[in-house]
Amino acid sequence: MKQNVISLIVSMAAMVAPASYGQDSRIDSAQSFPEPVVSDITGVDYSDTKSGGPVVTTTSGEFGEMPILYRRSNWEPFNVRLDLDVTYTGNATLAPDHEFDDVYFREALTLSYTPQIKGRFFGDVSVRQATQVYDEIGELDFDSLDLYAGGIYILPREMPLIGDASTFVRYRYNELYERAFSNSFYENQSIILGIQKTWRPRRGHSFYFGYTSAFSVDTDPELFQRHEHSGFAGYQIKWTDQISTTLNYRGSYYDYTNFGGRNDVNHILALDTEYQFNEWASLRGFASYTWNASDMDQFDYESGAIGAGVTLQVRF
Numbered sequence: 001m002k003q004n005v006i007s008l009i010v011s012m013a014a015m016v017a018p019a020s021y022g023q024d025s026r027i028d029s030a031q032s033f034p035e036p037v038v039s040d041i042t043g044v045d046y047s048d049t050k051s052g053g054p055v056v057t058t059t060s061g062e063f064g065e066m067p068i069l070y071r072r073s074n075w076e077p078f079n080v081r082l083d084l085d086v087t088y089t090g091n092a093t094l095a096p097d098h099e100f101d102d103v104y105f106r107e108a109l110t111l112s113y114t115p116q117i118k119g120r121f122f123g124d125v126s127v128r129q130a131t132q133v134y135d136e137i138g139e140l141d142f143d144s145l146d147l148y149a150g151g152i153y154i155l156p157r158e159m160p161l162i163g164d165a166s167t168f169v170r171y172r173y174n175e176l177y178e179r180a181f182s183n184s185f186y187e188n189q190s191i192i193l194g195i196q197k198t199w200r201p202r203r204g205h206s207f208y209f210g211y212t213s214a215f216s217v218d219t220d221p222e223l224f225q226r227h228e229h230s231g232f233a234g235y236q237i238k239w240t241d242q243i244s245t246t247l248n249y250r251g252s253y254y255d256y257t258n259f260g261g262r263n264d265v266n267h268i269l270a271l272d273t274e275y276q277f278n279e280w281a282s283l284r285g286f287a288s289y290t291w292n293a294s295d296m297d298q299f300d301y302e303s304g305a306i307g308a309g310v311t312l313q314v315r316f
Helices: 002-016 021-031
Strands: 054-061 064-071 078-089 102-113 116-118 121-134 142-154 166-177 184-202 205-220 226-238 243-256 263-276 281-294 301-315
Touching: 021 121, 021 142, 021 166, 021 184
Parallel strands: none
Antiparallel strands: 054 064, 078 102, 078 301, 102 121, 116 121, 121 142, 142 166, 166 184, 184 205, 205 226, 226 243, 243 263, 263 281, 281 301
């Protein structure tokens, strides 16, 4: 009975408005996937482009100027990551009312290549395939494909406040499909600009903050074209070498260009605890709260979620 009611509501919404709850919630769910990380470029000597090679420096002492040879941390440009999550949400359709809870399974495979081009400049290429499948509301199932290409520049350490921050520019192609990649229902191309800074006040504690703007250059259907401007911050505590907890917040402004003046302000607060089994496998538990305020009341919504997942990651 519940499944029949859900199907009826989703179908009626699709007929009444071009932006149905079902289609719009799938797009918003896909956009909530975390972007490929750019802040983990650490332990690299920016004065040399050959990753892992020896570096020569000099020092002065009582015996005159002496060369010192040391080996820096080896930069591994390839990264393969697989995320498998199970999540319970109290508002699967992201609707202002008639909320339905559900459980969904999410799988995301990301392949990244971040070569050091020269000094502080790095390339940035990645491909991600993701699938989201709901237990009851099958109308919301989708597959996602993302392609990223761009570059990263690490700011000089001497700069106040933002020294060693990662600045980046990316081209992103995103396409959403019905299950099993059977039919494409959304396509978007955008240019992303951003900056991210990590600060470690003391051992086991790290704070990060940043800003991104994603300018959409082509969207199909055009109705869903939007520019996104987001600020984010987070704090992580490593309780032990294996256990860490991260609290993070992201606030975004969505500027829709073809949606009759629609503009949204979106807030996401999330708490994540991770247990690292070894360098390539970890177990995560997480909870999040999302609040979206729109100029159009039918797109106001709140949603809470809780879940767990496994991450497998290999760098080389």
